Amino acid sequence: MSAGKNDGGNSSGGRAAILGAIRQSLGRPELNNEAKRDLNEHIAKHRANLVPARGKGEHGAQIKQFREMAEAVSCTVEIVPDEAAVPGVVAEYLRANNLPTQITLAPDEWLAGLDWDSQSLLETKSGAAGIDDLVSVTPAFAAVAETGTLVALSGGGHPTTLNFVPDYHVVALRTSQIVGAYEEVWTRLRKANKQGKGFTMPRNINMITGPSRTADIALTIELGAHGPRSLHIVLIDDESAGETSDRTDGETDGEVGQA
Amino acid sequence: MEFMKPGAFKDNARHALADENLRTAMTMLNAGMIPNRQGAVDRLPEFEKLSQQGRELKDHVLGHLDYYLERFERNCTAAGGHVHWCSTPEDARQAVLEICRSVDAKSVTKGKSMIAEEIHLNDFLEKHHIEPVETDLGEYIIQLAEEPPSHIIGPAIHKTKDQVSDLFLKHHAKLGRTERQTEPPAMVNEAREILRQKYFDADVGITGANYLIAETGSSIIVTNEGNGDLTQTLPKIHIVVTSLEKVVPTLEDATTFLRILARSATGQEFSAYTTISTGPRRADDVDGPSEYHVILLDNGRSAMLGSEVQDMLRCIRCGACMNHCPVYQSVGGHTYGTVYVGPMGAVLSPALLGVAETKHLPCASTMCGRCEEVCPVSIPLPRLLRQWREKQFEAGDGPSLERWGLSIWAFFATRPWLYDLGARMAMRGLAYLGRGKGRLSKLWFAGGWTDGRDLPAPEGQTFQERWRRQQRERALS
Numbered sequence: 001m002s003a004g005k006n007d008g009g010n011s012s013g014g015r016a017a018i019l020g021a022i023r024q025s026l027g028r029p030e031l032n033n034e035a036k037r038d039l040n041e042h043i044a045k046h047r048a049n050l051v052p053a054r055g056k057g058e059h060g061a062q063i064k065q066f067r068e069m070a071e072a073v074s075c076t077v078e079i080v081p082d083e084a085a086v087p088g089v090v091a092e093y094l095r096a097n098n099l100p101t102q103i104t105l106a107p108d109e110w111l112a113g114l115d116w117d118s119q120s121l122l123e124t125k126s127g128a129a130g131i132d133d134l135v136s137v138t139p140a141f142a143a144v145a146e147t148g149t150l151v152a153l154s155g156g157g158h159p160t161t162l163n164f165v166p167d168y169h170v171v172a173l174r175t176s177q178i179v180g181a182y183e184e185v186w187t188r189l190r191k192a193n194k195q196g197k198g199f200t201m202p203r204n205i206n207m208i209t210g211p212s213r214t215a216d217i218a219l220t221i222e223l224g225a226h227g228p229r230s231l232h233i234v235l236i237d238d239e240s241a242g243e244t245s246d247r248t249d250g251e252t253d254g255e256v257g258q259a
Numbered sequence: 260m261e262f263m264k265p266g267a268f269k270d271n272a273r274h275a276l277a278d279e280n281l282r283t284a285m286t287m288l289n290a291g292m293i294p295n296r297q298g299a300v301d302r303l304p305e306f307e308k309l310s311q312q313g314r315e316l317k318d319h320v321l322g323h324l325d326y327y328l329e330r331f332e333r334n335c336t337a338a339g340g341h342v343h344w345c346s347t348p349e350d351a352r353q354a355v356l357e358i359c360r361s362v363d364a365k366s367v368t369k370g371k372s373m374i375a376e377e378i379h380l381n382d383f384l385e386k387h388h389i390e391p392v393e394t395d396l397g398e399y400i401i402q403l404a405e406e407p408p409s410h411i412i413g414p415a416i417h418k419t420k421d422q423v424s425d426l427f428l429k430h431h432a433k434l435g436r437t438e439r440q441t442e443p444p445a446m447v448n449e450a451r452e453i454l455r456q457k458y459f460d461a462d463v464g465i466t467g468a469n470y471l472i473a474e475t476g477s478s479i480i481v482t483n484e485g486n487g488d489l490t491q492t493l494p495k496i497h498i499v500v501t502s503l504e505k506v507v508p509t510l511e512d513a514t515t516f517l518r519i520l521a522r523s524a525t526g527q528e529f530s531a532y533t534t535i536s537t538g539p540r541r542a543d544d545v546d547g548p549s550e551y552h553v554i555l556l557d558n559g560r561s562a563m564l565g566s567e568v569q570d571m572l573r574c575i576r577c578g579a580c581m582n583h584c585p586v587y588q589s590v591g592g593h594t595y596g597t598v599y600v601g602p603m604g605a606v607l608s609p610a611l612l613g614v615a616e617t618k619h620l621p622c623a624s625t626m627c628g629r630c631e632e633v634c635p636v637s638i639p640l641p642r643l644l645r646q647w648r649e650k651q652f653e654a655g656d657g658p659s660l661e662r663w664g665l666s667i668w669a670f671f672a673t674r675p676w677l678y679d680l681g682a683r684m685a686m687r688g689l690a691y692l693g694r695g696k697g698r699l700s701k702l703w704f705a706g707g708w709t710d711g712r713d714l715p716a717p718e719g720q721t722f723q724e725r726w727r728r729q730q731r732e733r734a735l736s
Contacts (some may be wrong), residue, residue, distance in 0.1 A: 015332075015344040018503070021561035022325045031326050039326055039508075043474045046509040049312045052305040052518070069528065107545070128546040131459050147529035156543035164488045182514045201338065201475050201537035203547045204492070209529045212485040214447060216397035216413065218284070218420040219291045222447040225396055226454065227485020227532070 044197075048183040055146040055181030062145035062180045063235075069148025070233060073210030074223060077233045081240075083114060086172050089234055090137055091119040093170060097230070104129055104166065106138040108157035111172060129165035136162040137170045141192075142185045143178045147209055150233070151185050154204035163206050169228040174238040182207075268619035271594040280419050281591050288416055292582040295526025296633070302528070309518050314636045316512055317573040320504075321564060327473040327506045328555070334476030338538030340551040348378035351556045355380065355465070355498060356387055358552055362495055364389055364462035370480060370487030371395035372467030373411055373576060374500045374556055376598045377611070380465070391465075392457045394486035396450055403430045409592030411599065412524050412578040417591045420446075454486070464490040464548065468501040469576070470516060471553070474509040477537040478553060481520060481530045488534055497536070497548040502556045504572040510535075516575060523577035523635040559611045567646045571606050573636040580630035580640060586623050595620060602630035606643045614651055618658075621647035682721045689717050 023029060031039070057065065067077050080089055094101055105111055107126045116124050129136060138158055142151045150171055154160045163169060179185060193199040212227030223229055275281055300306045320327055332342040345351040351374075359367060367384065369375060369391055381391040381402070393402040400415040401408055403426050408414030415423070420443065427446060428439045434453060440446045466487050468478035478499045480487045491497040507513050513535075521527040540547030563569055581587040581601025592600035597608040597617065605620040621644045630640045652665065671678040693699045693716025700713050708714055720728070 014346065014350075017346050018344050018555075018557045018561060019325050019328070021346075021557065022328075022503075022564060025561055025564035025566070026322065026324070027565060031323065036326060039323060039330075043330070043508055046474060046511050048511045049316075049515040050305055050308050052303060052309075054303075073528075073531070131455065149529055149533075154544060154547060155541070156545065159544070159546040160488070160492045161546045164485045164492065182517070183511055186510045186514070201477060201535070203536065203538060203540050203544055204488075205535040206488070207529070207533040207535075208531065209533075210531050212483070213531055214396045214484045215525070216395070216400065216415055216484075217423050217443045217446055218418075219287050219413075219416070220420075220443045222443050224451065225447055225484035225486065226394065226451055226489055 046186075051181045051183055052146065055144075055183075057145075057180060059178075059239075063175050063178050066143055066145040066148055066178050067235070069145065070150075070210070071148070073148055074213075075148065075210055075231045075233055077235055079235045079237060081237055083172075083174075083236050083238070086114050086234055086236065087116045087119045087122065090170055091122050093232055094122075094135065097168065099135055099168065102133075103135045103137050103170075104133045104162060106136070106158045106162055108139050111137065111139050111157075128159040129161035131165065133166045135168040135170065136166040137172065138162050140171050140173050140177060142188055143173055144182055144185060144207075145178055145180050146182065149182075150206075150208045150231075152204075152206040152208065153189070153202040154206070155202050160204045160206065163208060164212075164227045167224065167228060168230045168232065169211070170232045170234060172234050172236065174236045176238050267596055268594060268623055271596060272590045272623075275590040275594045278591075280422060281417055283419050284417050285588050285591060288410075288413075288582065289588055292526065296523060296579060296582070297526075299522035299526040299528060303518070303522065306519065306522065309515055310635045310637065312515050313519055313575070314573060316507065316515065317504075317636055320506060320508065321569060321572055324503060324506070324564065327508060328503060330473040331471050331476055331506050334474065335538070335551075335553060336476070338476050338551075340476060340538045340553060342553045342555055344555050344557075346557045348556070348558055351378045351500065351554050351558075352380060352383045354552075354554050355500070356383070356389075358496060358498055358550075359384070359387075359389055359463050362462050364496075366390040366392055366457065366461050367463040367465055368392045368394050368458055368461040368490040368494065369398070370464070370466035370482065370490040371398050371414070372465065372500050373408075373598065374467055374502055374554075375465060376408060377502075377558065378500070378556065380500070392454070392461065394454055394458070394484075394490055395482070396447065396484060396486075399450055399454070400426065403427075407593065407598065409600065410578060410581060411576050411601075411603075417593065458489040458493045461490075461494045463496045463498060464492070464494040465498045465500060466491050468499050468505055468553075469520065470513045471501060471506040472508075472510060472513055472535070473506055475535075475537055477535050479513060479517075479533065479535050481517070481533050483525075483527075483531040485532055488532055491534075491536060492547055495548060496550040496552065497539070498552045498554060499536075500554045500556065502558070503560050504574075519635045520575055520577055523575075523579045523633070563610050568606065568610055568643050570638050571603070571610065571643060573638055574603055574607070575636060576603075577635060579633040579635065580638075583629045583633045585625055585627060585629070590623075595623065602640045602644070603638070606638075606640055606647070609647050609650075614647060614654060618651060621645075621651065679721070679723050682723065686717045686721050692716065 070077055101121050102123045105124050105126045140150045141153045190199045211223050211231040212225045213223050214225035215221050335342050343354040384391045393399045397413055397415040409417040424439055424441050440449055466480050469481045470479040521530045539549050539551040563572055580603050584602050587601040595604055597604050599607045605623055608620055609617045624644050626641050628641050671681055698713040698715050702709050
C-alpha cells in the first residue's frame with residue numbers, strides 16, 4: 001500500500017489538478033462521507049445487471065450450449081468420460097494434427113497429477129511458454145455457456161503465456177466448471193479467492209473465446225494471428241458418475257488458476 | 260501525410276472520392292460490418308435493455324467520476340500497480356518515457372490503443388530512440404505505411420489486400436522475405452512470424468484499456484489477435500495508457516459493457532480475448548510483468564463534464580457510428596484529419612483540439628441520424644454536431660460564404676412576409692429557367708449541387724401557398 005500517487009512527472013499535470021477540474025465541471029466539491037458510503041455500498045454489493053436468458057438455463061442445457069458456442073468460434077471439443085482419459089486423447093490429438101510429441105504442461109497440481117507416463121511417446125515439460133513451444137496443455141478456472149468462453153486465472157499453476165504463445169492450446173475442462181453466465185464466474189472467483197471482506201484478483205483473468213483471429217487484411221477472417229491457431233477443449237464429464245460437482249467452489253485459499 | 264489535417268476536410272474528401280482503392284475497401288466495410296452487427300444484435304433479445312443499462316451506468320459514473328477514479332487508484336495501488344494522473348498529452352508522454360528509461364528500454368511492443376494515437380506516442384518514442392513496435396495487425400500495417408489509423412477498431416480498413424501485399428514485400432524483403440504473398444493466410448502468417456521475436460525482445464509492453472474497474476483496480480483489454488496479451492505478458496513492464504472516462508464501478512458492471520461491445524463493434528458474440536489485468540506478477544507467478552503502470556489521461560475530458568457534450572464521454576469506442584455513416588463510407592477515415600474519425604470523431608475532436616482547429620468536422624454529416632440509432636449507449640451524435648455548429652457560428656469560425664448565406668437566410672426567415680415574397684419570386688424565377696425540361700442543369704451559387712446532378716425545377720406554388728390553399732379547402736369541406 002505504499003505511495004503510488006504520482007503526478008505524471010510534470011507539474012502542470014497531476015492528480016489534484018484533474019480531480020479539481022472534474023469537481024469544478026460537476027459543480028460540486030468532493031463528495032461527503034455519506035455520499036461516499038452509498039457508493040461504497042454499491043460496490044460492496046456488486047449486484048449483477050441484466051443477465052440474458054441464454055445464460056440462465058439448467059446445467060445440462062448449458063453444457064450443450066457451451067459446446068455449440070465454442071464450436072461456432074472454431075474451437076474443437078472432445079468429451080471424455082473421466083480425467084484418466086486426458087493424456088491419451090492429448091497424444092491422439094498430436095497424432096491427428098501431425099504435431100511433434102513435446103508438450104508444455106501447466107504446472108498445476110491436478111493436471112500434473114494425471115498419468116502422463118501412460119503415454120510413452122509424449123515428452124512433457126512444465127512451466128511458462130518458451131518461444132518455440134508448439135503445444136500447451138492447461139486447465140481452466142471455469143467456462144461460460146453464454147458465448148462458449150473459457151476463463152483462465154494466472155497463478156503458479158497456470159502461467160499466462162501458455163494461453164498465447166504456443167500454436168496449439170489444449171484445455172482440460174470439467175463439465176462441473178461450466179456455468180451459464182459470466183456473473184457466475186465472478187461469484188466463484190470471489191469465493192475461491194476470498195480474503196477478509198473482499199477477495200484477491202490474480203494478475204490476469206483470461207476470457208478466451210476461440211483461437212486467435214484477425215480481419216485486418218481486407219476484412220477476411222484468418223485464424224492464428226498472434227495467439228494459438230487452434231484451441232482444443234477436452235471436456236471431462238465429472239458429473240455423470242456421481243462425482244462431486246462443486247470442486248471449483250471448494251477451495252478458498254489460493255490464486256491458483258485451477259481450483 | 261501533409262494533406263491530412265482537419266482543416267483540409269474538403270480537399271481530403273476530393274482526394275478520397277477519386278481513390279479507387281478506398282472505394283473497394285469501403286464497399287467491403289459496408290457489406291461486412293453492417294449485417295454482422297445486425298445479426299449479433301438480433302441473436303440477443305436483451306440487447307436493447309443491456310444498452311440502456313450501459314448508458315445509465317456511464318451517466319452514473321460520469322456524475323461521480325472523482326470518486327470512482329480515486330477508488331480505482333486505491334485498489335490499483337493496493338495490488339502493486341502505479342497510477343499516473345496526466346492532464347495533457349505531454350504529461351502522458353513524459354510519464355511513459357520516464358518508465359521506459361527506468362529499464363533503459365530499447366524497444367516497446369504496443370497493443371492497439373487509441374489513447375496512444377491521441378498522444379502521438381510513436382513519434383515521441385522514436386525521437387527518444389525507443390523503437391515502438393505495433394503488434395495489432397492493422398496497426399502494424401499502417402505503421403509500415405506511415406499512416407494514421409482510418410478507423411478506431413480497424414485501423415487499416417482503408418487498405419486493399421493488394422496494397423498490403425505490396426507493403427509487406429517492400430518492408431519484409433530486407434528481412435529475407437522476398438516472395439510477394441498475395442493471400443491473407445500467408446500474409447497474416449508472415450507478420451506473425453516477424454513479430455514473434457519482437458514480443459520476447461521488448462523491454463516494455465504498452466496496451467490501452469477498454470475499461471478500468473474501480474472495485475478491483477484492474478484494466479480490461481478486448482482483442483481478437485492475442486497480440487495485446489503477448490504485449491502485456493512478456494516484457495518486464497506493462498504500461499496501460501487510458502483515459503478518465505473508462506472507469507466502471509464493479510466486475511459485474513464491466514460485464515454489461517462486454518456484452519454490448521463486441522456485438523456493436525464486429526458483430527461477434529464475444530471477442531476472442533477479454534483480459535482483466537490487476538497489478539504486476541504475483542510472488543508465485545512464473546511469467547507476467549514485474550511492474551504495472553496506468554497512465555490516466557485527461558486531455559480535455561474533465562472540461563466536457565457538465566457541458567453540452569458530456570454525453571460523448573459515454574462512448575465505448577465500438578465504431579458502429581462510423582460503419583453506418585454515409586459520409587464516412589464515402590470518404591474514409593483519413594479525410595477527417597483527426598485521430599478519432601466518423602461521427603464520434605466529429606463530436607469528440609472539437610472538444611479535444613478546439614472548435615477552430617476542427618471547423619469542417621461538425622459539418623461533415625448529413626444529419627441522417629443513423630449513427631445515433633446504432634450507438635449502443637445512445638449518444639445523440641446529430642444533436643451534439645449541431646451544438647458544435649452553433650458554437651462555431653457564434654465564434655465566427657465558419658467559412659465566410661456560409662456565414663454570409665446563413666445571415667441572409669436569417670434576415671428573411673425572421674420576417675415571414677418577406678420570406679414568403681422571396682420564396683414566391685424565386686419559385687417563379689426557377690420555374691421560368693427550367694421551363695421545357697423541368698430541370699436545371701446549371702445554377703449560380705449552386706455548382707456544388709448541379710455539377711453532380713440536375714436540380715428539379717419547381718412547378719406550381721410555394722409550400723406556404725399550397726398550405727394556405729389546403730387549409731381553406733379543409734375549412735370549406
